Amino acid sequence: MERCTCSKAGSAERTAGATLTQPNDSALVTIDLYPYVGETPPRAFRSWLTPNPLFYVRNHFSEPEIDLTSWSLSVEGSVSTPLSLTSGQIEAMPKHTVPVTLECAGNNRTDLEPAVPGNKFQCGAISTAIWAGVSLRNVLEQAGVGPGATEVLFEGADAGEPEPGYGQTPYLRSLPLEVAMHPDTLLTYEMNGEALAPEHGHPLRLIVPGWYAMSSVKWLRAIRVIDYSFEGFFQTDRYVINSGLRKPDPVTRMLVKSHINEPEHGQALSLGEHLVTGVAWSGSGRISNVEVSDDGGVTWRPARLDGPDHRYAWRQWCFSWTPSKPGHYTLMARAQDELGTWQPLEPDWNALGYAINGVMAVCVSVTG
Numbered sequence: 131m132e133r134c135t136c137s138k139a140g141s142a143e144r145t146a147g148a149t150l151t152q153p154n155d156s157a158l159v160t161i162d163l164y165p166y167v168g169e170t171p172p173r174a175f176r177s178w179l180t181p182n183p184l185f186y187v188r189n190h191f192s193e194p195e196i197d198l199t200s201w202s203l204s205v206e207g208s209v210s211t212p213l214s215l216t217s218g219q220i221e222a223m224p225k226h227t228v229p230v231t232l233e234c235a236g237n238n239r240t241d242l243e244p245a246v247p248g249n250k251f252q253c254g255a256i257s258t259a260i261w262a263g264v265s266l267r268n269v270l271e272q273a274g275v276g277p278g279a280t281e282v283l284f285e286g287a288d289a290g291e292p293e294p295g296y297g298q299t300p301y302l303r304s305l306p307l308e309v310a311m312h313p314d315t316l317l318t319y320e321m322n323g324e325a326l327a328p329e330h331g332h333p334l335r336l337i338v339p340g341w342y343a344m345s346s347v348k349w350l351r352a353i354r355v356i357d358y359s360f361e362g363f364f365q366t367d368r369y370v371i372n373s374g375l376r377k378p379d380p381v382t383r384m385l386v387k388s389h390i391n392e393p394e395h396g397q398a399l400s401l402g403e404h405l406v407t408g409v410a411w412s413g414s415g416r417i418s419n420v421e422v423s424d425d426g427g428v429t430w431r432p433a434r435l436d437g438p439d440h441r442y443a444w445r446q447w448c449f450s451w452t453p454s455k456p457g458h459y460t461l462m463a464r465a466q467d468e469l470g471t472w473q474p475l476e477p478d479w480n481a482l483g484y485a486i487n488g489v490m491a492v493c494v495s496v497t498g
Contacts, residue, residue: 134458175389184257193329203334231256247483385413401456402452407448410465418468461491
């Protein structure tokens with residue numbers, strides 16, 4: 131299987147101007163302006179926590195202006211006691227803090243061939259933060275969930291026309307009741323110890339650990355407990371896996387995946403020992419194994435898991451690599467989660483470009 135995408139001259143020719151082609155490490159890589167979409171610069175992945183200014187941003191509509199003095203969160207629908215909660219009332223509830231990696235469902239969309247529509251994400255639509263707020267379960271228990279409830283619907287304050295002719299709609303997503311009632315599903319108002327910034331959902335953002343981030347509704351203003359399966363644009367028209375071979379499947383949990391931080395693609399290395407590092411994650415459990423290949427996936431050797439080990443956050447890994455001789459090498463990494471699921475070599479193509487988790491290839495040239 132050919133994984134190298136370099137020219138016949140190899141990667142050495144790409145290295146001379148590498149510093150000129152690297153993204154700005156102190157700012158997001160802009161993908162779109164209206165609404166704003168920006169990727170985390172790859173070098174930020176070397177930190178287990180993503181600094182707030184470098185945490186990727188994915189907006190569906192323009193960022194809403196919210197007056198906190200008049201803002202409240204409504205909880206209604208199939209509940210015994212409808213609620214209207216101010217930010218002060220929410221912050222007075224027991225605080226729950228959870229490290230969570232969020233990945234946009236369209237991350238690595240540019241890996242697919244043939245190309246698909248949507249934001250042209252490379253590898254930076256993923257970041258990790260420590261989120262703090264209240265357990266959604268506490269709020270739902272205060273409201274009293276009705277006996278026939280099956281889902282919980284979340285509404286953001288952002289709104290617009292998702293595609294020509296559809297009409298105006300707020301951003302709406304639902305969760306199965308059992309996911310909404312999990313104690314780690316959060317209504318958050320803090321991110322890495324700071325108040326949520328407007329671009330990340332101030333004053334309140336839903337965080338659904340393990341799920342692709344389209345479920346973590348920003349600028350949350352309403353929660354409705356329902357007794358039916360919600361069908362809306364961002365639930366059934368988008369965020370579905372449509373391969374053209376069967377009925378579309380909904381996008382839910384993040385698939386097992388890994389990323390190589392160092393060395394960088396196109397880098398020139400000297401002959402000798404080098405440390406290959408990266409991160410790996412899965413929405414279905416902790417990472418149990420990472421393996422590295424230096425021959426394009428023919429053979430694999432185990433890497434060492436490193437750094438903090440949290441249920442919903444990516445895991446750092448490292449691998450000591452000594453190339454046997456000068457030449458051109460294709461490095462690859464693959465991860466396995468605690469359920470035994472291995473990351474595939476190739477991503478599954480789908481028409482909207484979601485849940486892309488094929489292995490990453492990094493080509494380097496080694497000189498004597």
